[in-house]
Amino acid sequence: MTPNERSTVLRASVPLEQTLLAPTLRLSTRFSVADLMRSDIARREQIDNRPGIHLQPNLCRLATGLEAIIELLGYPIELSSAYRCDLLNARVGGVAGSQHTLGEAADFTCPGFGDALEVSLALHQSTLDFDQCILEFGRWVHVSFRENPRRNTLTIRSASEGYLAGIHDDSGTRRA
Ligand SMILES: [Zn+2]
Helix, strand or coil: CCHHHHHHHHHCCCCHHHHECCCCCECCCCCEHHHHHCCHHHHHCCCCCCCEHHHHHHHHHHHHHHHHHHHHHCCCCEEEECCCCHHHHHHCCCCCCCHHHHCCEEEEECCCCCCHHHHHHHHHHCCCCCCEEEEECCCEEEEECCCCCCCEEEEECCCCCCEEECCECCCCCECC
């Protein structure tokens, strides 16, 4: 939906509920909208983090990508953050226009498989069509899916150092 279309919808006084996805909507075998919009901060601060209906294709692609990651790793994943509305994204210090706000990205761990370094190496070595795989602060993996995936792997260890190309371990050695 373009910004113009959205303002038309709002002017036509369509109830807000009809422009938002129902949390019960199933996106893939394992994931519903509720799973991808869940956020402790949103709940605590009463931020309405329901995604707009125009994001359904992106969220379906993300859910399907997460299913493929679970199949690859052979263990359940723990999502810490997937979709974020602009307000929530700003609240958690996300980059403006982050793929989280488009329903394209998720942050996760997979303790059954290994630590975040091992998970990001497994994604790097797989044939999965992710857009970006970012090892973040050695603690979780940010993965995104979009229509034209770049298969880009990055590491961020500190805000001051910024993003490094490839997967780097805690000692700074590039591993992939
Ligand atoms: Zn992320």
